[in-house]
Structures are given as C-alpha cells and as structure tokens.
Amino acid sequence: MLKNPPLLCLTMASTMIVTGCTNLAPKVHLNAYRLENPEVVSKPLKVNIASGVVSTNQLTVQDTDGGNEDEVDIKLLGELGMTIAKGLQLSLSYNTSVSRLSAKYQFYGKNADLATQGNFSQAISLGYSESERSNQELIPIADENDTQNYFAWELTSHTVDVAWILGYRMTHNFMVYGGPFYGYSVAKGIRFKNSAAFEKTLDLSGHMAGANVAFEYRFDMGLALSLEALTYQNRWEGNKYSISDTALNFKIDYQF
Numbered sequence: 001m002l003k004n005p006p007l008l009c010l011t012m013a014s015t016m017i018v019t020g021c022t023n024l025a026p027k028v029h030l031n032a033y034r035l036e037n038p039e040v041v042s043k044p045l046k047v048n049i050a051s052g053v054v055s056t057n058q059l060t061v062q063d064t065d066g067g068n069e070d071e072v073d074i075k076l077l078g079e080l081g082m083t084i085a086k087g088l089q090l091s092l093s094y095n096t097s098v099s100r101l102s103a104k105y106q107f108y109g110k111n112a113d114l115a116t117q118g119n120f121s122q123a124i125s126l127g128y129s130e131s132e133r134s135n136q137e138l139i140p141i142a143d144e145n146d147t148q149n150y151f152a153w154e155l156t157s158h159t160v161d162v163a164w165i166l167g168y169r170m171t172h173n174f175m176v177y178g179g180p181f182y183g184y185s186v187a188k189g190i191r192f193k194n195s196a197a198f199e200k201t202l203d204l205s206g207h208m209a210g211a212n213v214a215f216e217y218r219f220d221m222g223l224a225l226s227l228e229a230l231t232y233q234n235r236w237e238g239n240k241y242s243i244s245d246t247a248l249n250f251k252i253d254y255q256f
Contacts, residue, residue: 007067007108009225018035019083023138024198025059025060025061025153025191026060026061026100026133026153026155026189026191026202027059027060027155028058028059028061028131028133028155028157028185028187028204028206028236029056029057029058029073029097029098029131029133029157030056030057030059030098030131030157030159030183030185030208030234031052031054031055031056031095031098031100031129031146031159031217032054032055032056032057032230032232032245032249033055033077033224033228033229033230033247033249034163034178034181034212034214034249035050035052035054035214035228035249036102036104036125036163036165036215037164037167037175037177037216037226038042038104038106038107038108038109038121038122038123038165038167038173038177039109039110039111039112039113039115039119039121039123039167040083040087040088040089040104040105040106040111040112040207041083041089041113041114041255042086042087042111042113042114042121043083043086044083044084044085044086044100044198045082045084046082046083046150046255046256047069047080047081047082047256048079048080048081048082048089048091048253048254048255048256049078049080049081049253049254049256050077050078050080050081050093050251050252050253050254051076051077051078051251051252051253052076052077052079052081052226052249052251052252053074053075053076053077053249053250054074054075054076054077054095054247054249054251055072055073055074055075055230055247055248055249056069056072056073056095056097056098057072057073057074057232057234057245057247058073059073059236059241060201060233060241061155061187061202061204061236061237061241066142067134070207072245072247073097073238074082075095075097076095076096076160077093077094077251078093078094078095079092079093079096079251079253080092080093082235085106086111087106087111088103088104088105088106089103089104089105090102090103091103091104097131098129098130098131099129099130099131100127100128100129100130101127101128101129101151102123102125102126102127102134103125103126103127104123104124104126104165105123105124106121106122106123107122107123107124108121108122108123108159109121109122109167109186115169115198116169116172117169117170117171118169119166119167119168119169120166120167120168120169121163121166121167121177121201122164122166122167123164123165123167124162124163124164124165125161125162125165125181126160126161126162126181127159127160127161127162127163128158128159128160128161129157129158129159130155130156130157130158130159131157131159132154132155132156133154133155133156133157133160134152134153134154134155135152135153137182140143147208150191151191151200151240152191152192153188153190153191153192153202154189154190155187155202156186156187156188156189157185157186157187158168158185158186159184159185159208159236160184160185160188161182161183161184161191161208162181162182162183163176163179163180163181163182164179164181165177165179166178166179166216172217173217173218173219173220174216174217175215175216175217175218176213176214176215176216177207177213177214177216178211178213178214178228179211179212180209180211181209181210181211181212182207182208182209182212183207183208183209184205184206184207185205185206185207185208185236185238186203186204186205187202187203187204187206188201188202188203188204189201189202190202204236205236205248206234206236206237206241207234207235207239208232208233208234209232210231210232210233211228211230211231211232211234212228212229212230212231213228213253214226214227214228214229214230215227217230217232218255222254222255222256223252223253224252224253224254224255225250225251226250226252226253226256227248227249227250228248228249228250228251229242229246229247229248230246230247230248230249231245231246231247232240232244232245232246232247240255
C-alpha cells in the first residue's frame with residue numbers, strides 16, 4: 001500500500017511536466033556572434049557606437065525525453081567602445097540576454113585610421129559575459145499539506161572568451177575579417193525552487209568553440225555595415241549536453 005500518495009502524485013506530475021515541456025527545463029544563454037574587426041584607432045579616447053541584430057544560443061541543460069534542445073534567439077544589440085591607448089579598445093555590449101565586457105588589442109598591421117587597401121591586421125580579443133535567466137510554472141497538483149507547488153529554475157552563467165582576429169582590406173573601404181574563438185563557461189543556480197522535496201542545486205560547466213568570417217564596408221564618413229557568418233559547437237558537462245550550429249549576424253556602427 002502506498003504510504004504517501006500525494007507526494008507520489010506530485011513526483012509523477014513534476015516528472016511529466018519537466019520531460020514533456022522542455023521550455024520549463026533550465027537553459028544557458030551564450031552569445032553566438034563576434035562582429036569584432038581587428039583594426040583599432042591609433043588615438044586614445046575615440047568612441048565607437050554600434051547596434052545590430054545578433055544571435056544567442058539557448059541550450060537545455062536537463063535530461064528530457066526529447067534529448068538536447070537547442071534554440072537560436074535573435075536579439076537586438078547595443079554596444080559602446082572606446083580606445084584607451086594606441087591599438088587598445090574597451091567595449092561594453094548588451095542584447096537583453098547576455099551582457100559582455102571586452103578588451104581588444106591590435107598587435108599587427110596599420111591602425112584603423114591609417115589603414116589603406118592591402119592592409120593585413122591581427123588582434124586578440126578577451127571578453128567576460130554574464131547572463132541571468134529564470135522561469136516559473138505552477139504544478140497543478142497540491143502536496144500532502146494541500147499547498148500549490150511551482151516548478152521554477154534560476155541560472156546565472158559566467159563566460160570568459162578569447163578570439164584571434166585576422167583581417168584584410170580588399171579596398172580602402174571594404175574589409176574581410178574573422179578567425180577562431182573559444183569560451184569557457186560556468187553556470188550556477190537552482191531547479192525545483194520553492195519545493196523542498198525536489199529542490200536541486202545546479203553547478204555546471206561548458207565551453208563553446210568555433211570560427212567566423214565577416215564582411216565590413218565602412219563609408220568615408222565613419223559609418224560601417226557588417227555581416228557575419230559564424231559556426232560553433234556548444235558543449236556542457238563533457239558531452240552530456242552539446243549542439244553544433246551556425247548563425248548570421250548584422251551590425252551597423254559609427255566611429256567618431
């Protein structure tokens with residue numbers, strides 16, 4: 001004879017909801033764009049502002065009957081950059097899912113304000129990103145105390161990424177650039193929050209590796225249009241949760 005039928009029902013209901021509705025399972029969000037050319041203005045305190053349409057990768061990090069669930073979300077990007085020394089630029093970007101602080105150093109080739117056709121440039125970019133995500137849904141079964149239960153999760157991810165960027169000016173105004181990148185992430189949070197019987201702490205790690213190629217046309221007045229194709233592999237907890245995907249991204253920026 002079952003000793004605790006309400007608790008058993010709650011367990012079954014929770015399992016059905018989690019496995020049947022992957023939108024309720026914890027998800028990590030990572031940027032799926034680069035859009036960093038290797039040329040940096042030679043003078044300090046020069047500002048660059050940008051806006052665009054970019055991709056973020058949303059990967060489910062909980063076992064479900066459907067296996068790994070992967071989504072590419074399209075976000076609006078806002079970015080502000082400023083040079084602090086010759087060849088060194090700091091940037092802050094935000095796209096409603098992920099915020100990122102980065103430093104880019106150009107170590108080869110002529111700087112952006114001095115570059116002409118045929119310029120080959122290289123730079124290293126180092127970035128730190130953070131994303132806080134959560135979701136909450138009511139489980140339509142009461143427990144043994146006749147209280148309603150919520151299936152909820154919270155997850156905060158932190159990412160450090162590095163990229164090697166190479167670029168070549170086909171003409172004075174047109175540049176092709178890209179290169180490999182790598183990011184390492186950790187994510188901490190809680191699932192089944194507010195339910196003492198099922199609450200579980202999440203402590204996860206993963207990495208994303210890939211490469212991009214982008215095309216930039218900069219008008220003489222300082223305005224530029226950039227289009228990027230990016231391919232990447234996102235893996236968490238070894239290969240337990242993994243996905244390979246591609247993304248297209250667009251940015252418009254103005255260099256003061």
